[in-house]
Amino acid sequence: MSKDRNQEPLFRVENLSQYFNVGRKQVLKAVDQMSFNVYKGETLGLVGESGCGKSTTGRCLVKLNQPTSGQVYYRDKDIFKQTREEEKNFRKNVQMIFQNPHSSLNPRMTVKDIVGSGMKRHGVCTEQDVDAKVEALLKRVGLNRDHISRFPHEFSGGQKQRIGIARALSVNPEFIVCDEPISALDVSIQAQVLNMLKELQDELGLTYLFIAHDLSVVKYISDRVIVMYLGTIVEYSDAEELYRNPLHPYTQVLLSSIPVADPKAVKEKQRIMVKGEIPSPINPPDCCRFAERCPYTTDICRKEIPTLREVSSCHFVACHRIS
Amino acid sequence: MEDAKNNILELSHVEFSFRTYGGTVKSVRDVSFNVREGEVLGIVGESGCGKSVTAQCILRLNPEPPGFFEGGSIKYRGEEITTKKDKEMRKIRGIEIGFIFQDPMTSLNPTMKVGRQIEEVFVGRENISRKEVKQKTLEILQLVGINEPERRYNQYPHELSGGMKQRVMIAIALVGRPSIIIADEPTTSLDVTIEAQILDLLKELQQKTHTSIIMITHDLGVIAKMCDRVIVMYGGKIMEKGTAEEIFYETAHPYTAGLIKSIATLDTDKNQALVPIEGTPPDLFSPPHGCPFAARCDFAMQVCYDDLPEEYRLSDEHVTTCWLQHEYAPKVAIMMRETEEAAYE
Amino acid sequence: MSETTKTISRDQFKILGKSVEKMESIARPSLTFWKEAWRRIRLNRVAYFSLILLVAYVLLAIIAPLVSPYKFDQQDASAMREGFSAAHWLGTDNLGRDLWVRVWMGARVSLAIGFIAAIINTVIGTILGGFCGFYGGKLDMLVMRIIDVIYGIPSLIVCILVMVVLGPGIQSLIVAMVVVGWTGTCRFTRGEVYRIKEQDFVAAARVMGEPTFKIIMREIIPNIMGLLITNLTMAIPGAIFQEAFLSYIGLGIAPPNASWGVLAKEGAKMLQVAPHMLFVPAFFICTTVLALNQLGNGMRDAFDPRLRGTE
Numbered sequence: 001m002s003k004d005r006n007q008e009p010l011f012r013v014e015n016l017s018q019y020f021n022v023g024r025k026q027v028l029k030a031v032d033q034m035s036f037n038v039y040k041g042e043t044l045g046l047v048g049e050s051g052c053g054k055s056t057t058g059r060c061l062v063k064l065n066q067p068t069s070g071q072v073y074y075r076d077k078d079i080f081k082q083t084r085e086e087e088k089n090f091r092k093n094v095q096m097i098f099q100n101p102h103s104s105l106n107p108r109m110t111v112k113d114i115v116g117s118g119m120k121r122h123g124v125c126t127e128q129d130v131d132a133k134v135e136a137l138l139k140r141v142g143l144n145r146d147h148i149s150r151f152p153h154e155f156s157g158g159q160k161q162r163i164g165i166a167r168a169l170s171v172n173p174e175f176i177v178c179d180e181p182i183s184a185l186d187v188s189i190q191a192q193v194l195n196m197l198k199e200l201q202d203e204l205g206l207t208y209l210f211i212a213h214d215l216s217v218v219k220y221i222s223d224r225v226i227v228m229y230l231g232t233i234v235e236y237s238d239a240e241e242l243y244r245n246p247l248h249p250y251t252q253v254l255l256s257s258i259p260v261a262d263p264k265a266v267k268e269k270q271r272i273m274v275k276g277e278i279p280s281p282i283n284p285p286d287c288c289r290f291a292e293r294c295p296y297t298t299d300i301c302r303k304e305i306p307t308l309r310e311v312s313s314c315h316f317v318a319c320h321r322i323s
Numbered sequence: 324m325e326d327a328k329n330n331i332l333e334l335s336h337v338e339f340s341f342r343t344y345g346g347t348v349k350s351v352r353d354v355s356f357n358v359r360e361g362e363v364l365g366i367v368g369e370s371g372c373g374k375s376v377t378a379q380c381i382l383r384l385n386p387e388p389p390g391f392f393e394g395g396s397i398k399y400r401g402e403e404i405t406t407k408k409d410k411e412m413r414k415i416r417g418i419e420i421g422f423i424f425q426d427p428m429t430s431l432n433p434t435m436k437v438g439r440q441i442e443e444v445f446v447g448r449e450n451i452s453r454k455e456v457k458q459k460t461l462e463i464l465q466l467v468g469i470n471e472p473e474r475r476y477n478q479y480p481h482e483l484s485g486g487m488k489q490r491v492m493i494a495i496a497l498v499g500r501p502s503i504i505i506a507d508e509p510t511t512s513l514d515v516t517i518e519a520q521i522l523d524l525l526k527e528l529q530q531k532t533h534t535s536i537i538m539i540t541h542d543l544g545v546i547a548k549m550c551d552r553v554i555v556m557y558g559g560k561i562m563e564k565g566t567a568e569e570i571f572y573e574t575a576h577p578y579t580a581g582l583i584k585s586i587a588t589l590d591t592d593k594n595q596a597l598v599p600i601e602g603t604p605p606d607l608f609s610p611p612h613g614c615p616f617a618a619r620c621d622f623a624m625q626v627c628y629d630d631l632p633e634e635y636r637l638s639d640e641h642v643t644t645c646w647l648q649h650e651y652a653p654k655v656a657i658m659m660r661e662t663e664e665a666a667y668e
Numbered sequence: 669m670s671e672t673t674k675t676i677s678r679d680q681f682k683i684l685g686k687s688v689e690k691m692e693s694i695a696r697p698s699l700t701f702w703k704e705a706w707r708r709i710r711l712n713r714v715a716y717f718s719l720i721l722l723v724a725y726v727l728l729a730i731i732a733p734l735v736s737p738y739k740f741d742q743q744d745a746s747a748m749r750e751g752f753s754a755a756h757w758l759g760t761d762n763l764g765r766d767l768w769v770r771v772w773m774g775a776r777v778s779l780a781i782g783f784i785a786a787i788i789n790t791v792i793g794t795i796l797g798g799f800c801g802f803y804g805g806k807l808d809m810l811v812m813r814i815i816d817v818i819y820g821i822p823s824l825i826v827c828i829l830v831m832v833v834l835g836p837g838i839q840s841l842i843v844a845m846v847v848v849g850w851t852g853t854c855r856f857t858r859g860e861v862y863r864i865k866e867q868d869f870v871a872a873a874r875v876m877g878e879p880t881f882k883i884i885m886r887e888i889i890p891n892i893m894g895l896l897i898t899n900l901t902m903a904i905p906g907a908i909f910q911e912a913f914l915s916y917i918g919l920g921i922a923p924p925n926a927s928w929g930v931l932a933k934e935g936a937k938m939l940q941v942a943p944h945m946l947f948v949p950a951f952f953i954c955t956t957v958l959a960l961n962q963l964g965n966g967m968r969d970a971f972d973p974r975l976r977g978t979e
Contacts, residue, residue, distance in 0.1 A: 049514035050485075062875050091877030104868035108701060108890040117886075118876040142601065144692050151700070156603050157370065159692070167872065186369035187541055191585035191599030198596070213515065220587040220597070243589060257519035259544025261586055263567045266548045271523075274516055277484040602691025611690070618690035626680035628687075651681040 009037035016070035028282045030056040032231040043208040045222030053231040054211045058177045062096045092122045095173040099180035101160035105152035112148045118171045137166040158189035175207045230289040237315035247317045249294045332358035337395035350376040352559040363536045365550030371604045373559040378505045417444040421496030425508040427488035431480040438476035444499045463498040486517035503535045555579045558615025565641035575643040578616045580657040708970040715966020718959035729775035738766035740773040749942040759944045774926040782908035785845040790900045793853025801861030815851045823848040831919045853899045894971025902964040905957040
């Protein structure tokens, strides 16, 4: 799965910022000056804890939010300046899988309508073929034929999530934003869905933006990984490299906090402690956002915002310690 | 054999069900286990397996009706719990047995100050003055790692972060110095760095106060970190129980093996497919006749579909409920990753 | 712990593996939204009984005056202010008119006005509330301020003013009631539409390229139907009571046309001599309002998805 970095990226995000006014002089900077590329055929992982802005970023990429500033280019065209025709094409090719299976399906529609309506709209198949295609899709995601006329509330969380995946796939998209697609699922179902996403990617040549807070899962499925903290990118590189050689203190903390399913390994593991709670993204300071909790903070960390620098091949870090 | 002298909580063939419009849902079907002094017992299983209902049964927190005990007994220090009235249960809740709820966002009363919510544990108890109650509350706030306890005492839940709220939940569970704490998925809704802090705190407190903890979770990582003994539940029944080492390294039940194999860890190779457990947990509205896991088990045999398996004891602590232990059954390697997929339609 | 009496044979121990059809099965029967709601209403005895009562009232309002030997304005000087009897089931009024017939003629008017006013209120409130909840912005602010103003003025005064300007009659009565009555539904609907709009399935529809119009029709409206019907049911008793009150104080229907309010007014005058003249219409007003409220409560519970599976 070598990704040719010299090719044009499928998505180019430049200085994306999403700010919200939440009160007098209170600005919530959910996403602050983010820039990255997504290449065709890869899985780009976006990882961070709550409040880091990963979901907001994902929603910008599918045009659910209008960013405060910055640009998002899909195949070199600014997605917020599209013609009708371009937008229709965009909607067919860029889809999303949502986090909460219980609220991502219309409770008043049958599975057939949920999965089939997109197909009809984008002319993927004719009216007569819809039933057959929906059944085939359901089978592909591991559900039965007789589920086609049931309602969402009759299914378990895992099944609902698979219906959501079937819906995203129904229009043969090229790019799918997976917004925490497995967080709300049981462990064994998570594995099912992950495997399915991987297989589908190989089969259909899909590109994923995989948003999650579980590092083990992100490492497993991603080619490259971006680590976010309070709306900014703190580190990004190839998945293997990031886990083998995490440079940013926050990445190190995240990695060492993961509970390991192995009692002997737990006893041997050294944990890197981090102080305090995740601060609020409202009116963040004009210096390194991680400074107050970092175990290695120095003076400069409290004064200047670190810039994202390439430290080794395709490994970028935003940290004053690493120069 | 299990040391009967050390048991403070004994569940024996507990059956608990809910009456619904469609019929009776059997959430807990014949569950038996003991909790000893000073140990951390984990109950692991996925949604719908009955672990939360079982835990809530111990403190009679399930709404009755529509819930009711179909059978079995729960004994706390020799006293039978299933027949107690609500008034009697109040003497146990909070003081003898504490409970940490899953979601701190919704488990704390948003209109009541934090200090007061902790003090609620002592409402209605004689022999303790207001001054002593406040003293204990401030102590416990300090103990759970909340700085400036005086200030936090007077704050409302919305002024606290997620991790702090969970610490308050732990404080509420601990302040009455109970013998057992039941922690129902205490870290599921927390971020991973906060989760690590909370688990460390629980471990530290447990060692300090020698309280027993029943840790309910679906996360095997939490089990590995915290628990001495483990119970694996599925479809309302216990599949396997044993020490943590036995469960992880001498896995005897295909469901436990399936759980372990399906987790992506930092060491999982990208090219190695995760081995999921295909299918969906059974609807306990009409539970299957035989082993509840048969329909999803790679090693299911006809007998598994026909009859409920018996319990087989593999060591002092290690018990598994699986037909594979029967003398007639073939020897299989349940932890192997490349399993043949025998799909029976 | 096992049925040791059962013998198990060796061939039951051949490995078969998982069962593809059993592992994804759904055991419970499938019910559509309306069937589920109907089932729940039937279980709720009070609501069900209220529904039956209301249906009975409507049927009586239509049929009773047609089959009765008396006309509603048929006076009989020999049988004035009589109590309950075999000839006159509910007695007579001070002009000898049969009260049974008058009650059901009055029911036609009261119920009709109640339904019509409530329907108009609900339609206006839902459409406006829907727009406000969905689009927000200036329209939303404007409508909310208008509602604040309307709430500030006692609705009775508005009604009186409208009636004075438009003159008496059923149409003006309905207009008067509608002018202030749409606000409650508007607020409810606005809140609910806003809540639904924020759900992921609406976002999914947008990502799928569904135009706004389709989103409103397919995603939002079906999900507020339950609320809509409940609002309608809850709006009717208020309208009925308001009509009764306005007629009672002389602003509504004029005699000899009857409505329950008019009957109550006539009865009040005769309270000392023929108390049944007041109690009879009052009884019907009260039971109707009560039944509608209970039915409305029952419907609200029946349509609430969170209560699914808890009975």
